[in-house]
Amino acid sequence: MKTYQTYLFDFDYTLADSSRGIVICFRNVLERHGFHQIDDHTIKRTIGKTLPESFSILTGITDTDILEAFRKEYVKEADQHMTVNTQLFPETGKVLHSLKNNGATIGIISTKYRYRILELVGKVFPEGFFNIIVGGEDVKTPKPSPEGLNIAIERLQTDKATTLYIGDSTVDAETARNAGVDFAGVLHGMTTREELAVYPHVSIADTLEELAE
Template identity: 25%
Template structure:
């Protein structure tokens, strides 16, 4: 009789941050609204900004100021980051179910960490505010290395730092570049459908290993993709 392996949690899980673990859109919106107020413009509705958050600072500034020349908007990125640093952790919070998911991983002995395109200095400031400073085994930011997602380098370096082979890690993200980076790194991937997406985004086309509607689903070992 064949022996069937028990369903287990993965050895290691790496997460995107904004739109995956953290609903940071309210902090981002406060930063954008400060910029708009300085230019005598009204606040931007949060629901209009939210889909752009996972695309990064440039995408958010472009969405808030579509009439402004690209080169001028580019010069505003440091201003946005300064405003965002002041709002960091004041309005956003982990998505519902994230703490339960992380707790389930920790009880199972799974190592977890964060690979984000957010500048590392901002991501590191968030860790103690969220109570994750000692819990996250690794943190790679968008400027930590010479490349960022969708390049696989940040995921590969994160796996190396935690001492787990890339195929034994799983990457969870809400943006196509997350899934592309995971595939290039040889990691199974989870598409976080609860995150930030534009109307034209098609997560099915990203071809992640599994698509999950809510973090609470990942409190169950069977929800994670098979390790290859």
């Protein structure tokens, strides 16, 4: 795989495993409203989508006011449960430090809120380690809209031809395609190699270490 100047990462299931915290938060909200039969696997398959999208998929509800109320309840749950139940993947620190040491620009583009990402990475990385973090509150249209990637590319004044977006889901792959940047898939999450391979990609790897080689 060629060397890029800028490496932009999804967060959940790409740099970190926050699935335990996510499941707890979803389950607490869902159980509160009478949705008792939704299993963990089904919840995990929605990771990477916006909270209203995920709640709609899980419950069949389409009323925007109800979905917004669920979203607000989830955020309150996440304030309590998310950080303590999120861990970076074992190779994340090594790979990111290696990229930085080699002069690369690195950032995060996620549907997760930026303040939550900062709270999580602040436990491991020094302040200012990431050149940019674009979270869900920073865009008008969430992934697979290219808005987040385009914001990062513009602010970093980098070239799309030398930018790689790394993610675990088909939403991430579609986002990269819509932005016109290369995509590399990592199989940390619930999306299979076959599902990712449908989309344009330069690599699909089991771990981030393989992508950095």
